[in-house]
Amino acid sequence: MLGTIAFALIAVHKVASDPAQFILGGRSFGPILLWVLMGGEVYTTFTFLGIAGWAYGRGAEAYYLLGYGALAYIIAYLYLPRLWRFASERQLLTMADFFSARYGSTAFGAIVTLVTTFIEALAILVYLTGLQILLAIAGFGSINATQAVLIAFVAITFFVFTAGLRGMAWAAIVKDALMIGSVAAVGFVLPIAFFGSPSAMLAHVMAMRPHDFTLGAWTASNGKLWFLTTMLLTGIGFFTGPGTVAATYAAKSEDTVRRNAIFLPLYVLMIVPIFFAGYTASLVLPGLRGAQGDAAYLRVIQSHFPAALLGIICAAGVLSGLLPSATRLLATASQVTKNILGDVFHVARAGAAQTWATRACIVLVAAVSLLLWLFLKASLVDLLLFVYNGNTQLAPGIILGLFWKRVTLWPIAAGLAVGDGCALAFTVHPIPLAGLNPGFAALALNLLVVVTLSLTMPFARPASKAATPARSTVA
């Protein structure tokens, strides 16, 4: 882990203090850097713990985790190239810049920043918790939770502070190599050690839990309707966060973005061994509940295999939490700097001042996450749902904004308020929605508001080109 950070720092030792360099790596990322940067979203601590936990304790609904990534890239193929073009034509730096530019209001950009900062602070909190679980297991009980989170917090902050986006992308290459290796090892070693082969292990699971491989009734909780709406929600929302949007801006060309979207689905294949690990753990060490189930396969490794294997896996897992939280932190901090400090208060608008202000905001946002972790421990699981559901409410603003000239500031702002309001309400007061994914219900209401208002509001053809979506000139 330390080696990776050192590697990243060496890779970036000559990066200037130019903000576009620090935040977007100079918009020069070729296919490989972009691939690992975006693929990083697939391989997080959630991959290591959450997916294994779903395979361990859930039914067929767990298979949305295998499908939604590829679905997301199909949708991404349709709109990310256009987003890249819009951003590069206007030299945009952050996701909130897109909202400012497309809807002609820096105030709206600042509001989007406030909303996403809150959501991203929660997301970073998720990673902190994941890191804490991994560090606790890797330390064989010698590290307590608070110490572990503090270590994780310092590591993340220091890393983002010094490396910038290019350093992260380079570190992501190391992280992915380590992860793919360890995931494949665990996913095949565990079933072979206990059952002879993965297919023999699967046969056991299917004999023990025959109903966990077909979806439940249409309106059951986690049934068919849930699967359908969750696939759609997560597929649509995959790229609508400050981190992934900034990663898109960082691409060298529109073509790079497009090629990435074509081949990124293959990244999802690496989730399969995690399913194997989770299933094996459910047979070897059955009966664990909740977060305990997430780490079940790590416990199996801990008690049946040499400590070195667990060490390598936990190291890969820690990196998988460190890097995505680092990209999120950088994107969030740069939004606060650019779209609130710069656009609203007119400070730190360029050059070294902007880079340093971004660094200050990195520490600030990370500190907010840490405070949230200290105070919100109990209700964590509920808040996690809000991260995805909340960010996806930005999708109409981004996607419709790129394809539909009629959408303007007020419909999108109203839709975002309704969508995020509902997402938060459904999180705080869960109500049965006939098996619908609550985030999807919120997105549907959001979309309804946007479309209705857009169609009923008088539409004046925009006078300046700045407010219209980017269009290609050659067919």
Place this chain on the structure above:
Amino acid sequence: MLQRANQQRSSSRPRGAYRDGGMVVAALARTGLIVVPILAFVLVPLWITSTEPRILGMPPIMWWILLWVVLTPLFLLGVERLRSR
């Protein structure tokens, strides 16, 4: 489709060109190449009601989704081919 329509409008080619049979077929083919994998991911798993038939020991819901994860890049490459013509 929408992207296509916009591109047509902003190009210097006369509007009538869009009615050219070959282009309509290409546009339809591209839409199909996008829609088919989406439906394969989202709808087909709803009608999987058994743990048979198995492929490489995997239950249908697993191999079906995996199959489409592998096929998706090929479909998107197809779209890309038709686009660059």
